[in-house]
Amino acid sequence: MTYTDYPTFSDSPFFFDRRTASLPEEEDGIVRAHSKTRVAYYHPKDVGNYHYGERHPMRPHRMELTNQLVLGYNLHERMSMHSPRKATETELLEFHDADYVDFLKRVTPKNAQNLTKDWTKFNVGDDCPIFHDLFSFCQQYSGASLAAARKLSSDSADIAINWSGGLHHAKKGEASGFCYVNDIVLAILELLRYHPRVLYIDIDIHHGDGVQEAFYLSNRVLTVSFHKYSADFFPGTGNLSEIGSDLGKYFSLNVPLQDGIDDESYISLFKSVMESTITIFRPSSIVLQCGADSLGCDRLGTFNLSIAAHGECVRFIKSFNLPLLVLGGGGYRQSSVARCWTYETGVCLGLKLDDELPETNYSEFFGPDYKLHPPLTGKIQNMNTRQSLEKIRMVIREKLRYLGGAPSVQMQEIPNDxxxxxxxxxxxxxxxxxxxxxxxxxxxxxxxxxxxxxxxxxxxxxxxxxxxxxxxxxxxxxxx
Missing domain, CATH: 1.20.5 (Single alpha-helices involved in coiled-coils or other helix-helix interfaces)
Known part of the structure; x- marks a missing residue:
């Protein structure tokens, strides 16, 4: 009879399972799947098939390009995939006015001329045109954001992604900046039913004015927006002086930037501001709007950010291990948008993606380089001096001192839905x-x-x- 001299705990650097008499496990195999980040990905069916108009810069087709790259990299095997239902009219009324929702529901390209008296009232026109199935489009991206928020609130995922959402300009009773329904506000309202405090972060090149306005009087939502600020740049809001009011005073933070900011300056400022904000506010969940028009070479944007730098912001926020809702937003060069959001999906999953893009049905959109990280930086002169960025950093930290710690919230029974x-x-x-x-x-x-x-x-x-x-x-x- 032969006896095998198995290693003991004292002479082996690995844990040894005596029940199976197997060889010691490799170190990288000790951490099991249950400790990995749970990511839920939401992509409404046919959301990329809507069309704002031939000359309009907003192209919903960018969502289809993004989804095809996500599938091409086989990221769908690492996360749960969802095709959510449309938001109901009742759900949209949680934030928006009834007459505005009714207008969106009724208006079509055929009857739009008969409703011209409502155009000024609801701010539709060139920037926010009336196109086929407009209301259905709003229901789709809003339904995805609501479903993603509920996924987080039920603790069924650590990160929920909806690249079709993030339309941050829409107001309570009017359209604005290519946005008709503010899915971000609806999602935050859903999160607030379960989470005492929600932090909203916006890295779109445009100021997140719709979300800031919605929670301007609240101390349960702290909004932080990094954006270009000038009198002639849409929407013309987002100065350092906009800090909130009443209970919400000092719960609105704005980081106004100038043309051409580069990777190093942006990342340094972003990490400094957000680390202090999260430490003091102590949010129980985070909503991150990842507008890709802050990338270099965007049709409407004037920053010099690379895809890697944009993704580093996502990586940094993810490192705080709080329930995270990741949304899309602006972005008007389709190939850059799809690359960026695919890369950031990989960041959420903790994966390093190959720079060589996989073959998809839309590969021709990514020529001539066919790379995940094309050169996008250095096209515009950086107008942000070290002194101006340091001043912004100091002003933000001074405002955070006035918060006096995280506000408390009275506990109460939470309805199921x-x-x-x-x-x-x-x-x-x-x-x-x-x-x-x-x-x-x-x-x-x-x-x-x-x-x-x-x-x-x-x-x-x-x-x-x-x-x-x-x-x-x-x-x-x-x-x-």
């Missing part, structure tokens, strides 16, 4: 009405008994007992 919440409200109304009727009846009974008792004491018969004293009437009733 939106419809459940609405149903509970209706039930509560009915209960309150019933309780009011019962109280009225009890009060009426008390007054009636008191009147009869008074009449009995005076030797008079009670009106309802046929002239019999109150006590005698009750005794007879009990004997019967």
């Amino acid at each position: 939106l419809m459940g919440f609405l149903n509970v409200e209706e039930v509560n109304k009915d209960e309150r009405a019933e309780n009011g009727e019962e109280q009225d009846k009890r009060q009426e009974g008390k007054l009636r008994d008191a009147d009869l008792l008074e009449r009995e004491r005076n030797g008079l018969g009670g009106g309802d007992s046929g002239g019999i004293p109150l006590g005698q009437s009750r005794r007879k009733t009990m004997r019967m």
Whole structure:
């Protein structure tokens, strides 16, 4: 009989499983799949088939390019893939005005001329045109953001991605900046039902004015926007002086930048600002809008950021290990947008992607280099001096001092879902009405008994007992 001299714990650097008498495991195999980041990816069906117009810079087709690259890199094997339902009209009304939602629902290219009086009211026109199935488009990208937020709130994922979302300019009652429905606000409202504090970060080249405006008076949402700021650049807001109001004072932070900022300056400033913000505000979840128009060579943008630098912002926020909702946004050079968001999907998964792009149905869009990281930097002069960036850094840190720590939130029962919440409200109304009727009846009974008792004491018969004293009437009733 042969005996095998297995290693012991004292002479082996690995854990040894005596039950199976197997060889020691490799070190990189000790960490099992349950400790990996759980990523959920949302891509509404046919969301890339909508069209703003021939000359319009916004091209929803960029979502299809992105999705094809994600599939080409086989990233779908590393995360859960979802094709979410459309948002309902009721869900859109959680933030938007009823008359505005009704307008989006009714308007079409055929009847648009008959609704011209509403064009100014709802700010539709050249920037926000009326195109075929507009309302369906809004429902699709909004439904994906809502589904992604619910995924995080149910603790079914650590990171949820919806590249079709991130339309941060839409207001409560009007369209703005190519955006019709503000899916970000809807998603944050959903997160707030479960999370005490939500941090919103915007790295689009345009100021996230719609989200800032929605939560300008709230201390449960802190908004931080990194953007180009000048009087002639849309939307013309986002100065350092915009800090919030009322309870939300100092809960809106803006980082106004000038043309041509480079990778090193942007990343250094971003990490400095966000590390301080997260440490002080202590959010329970984060929403990150990754507008790709802050990349170099964008049709509307004027920054010099590379895809790697843009992705480094995502990597840094991911390192805080908080529930993270990652959304798209601007981006008007389709090939750059698709590369960037594919790269950042890999960042969320903790994967290093090959620089050689895989073959897809849209490979011709990525010529002539066919690389994941094409040269995009150095095209515009950097107008951001070291002194100006340091001043912004110091002003932001000074404002963070006024927060006085993270605000507390009263704990209360959380409804299962939106419809459940609405149903509970209706039930509560009915209960309150019933309780009011019962109280009225009890009060009426008390007054009636008191009147009869008074009449009995005076030797008079009670009106309802046929002239019999109150006590005698009750005794007879009990004997019967």
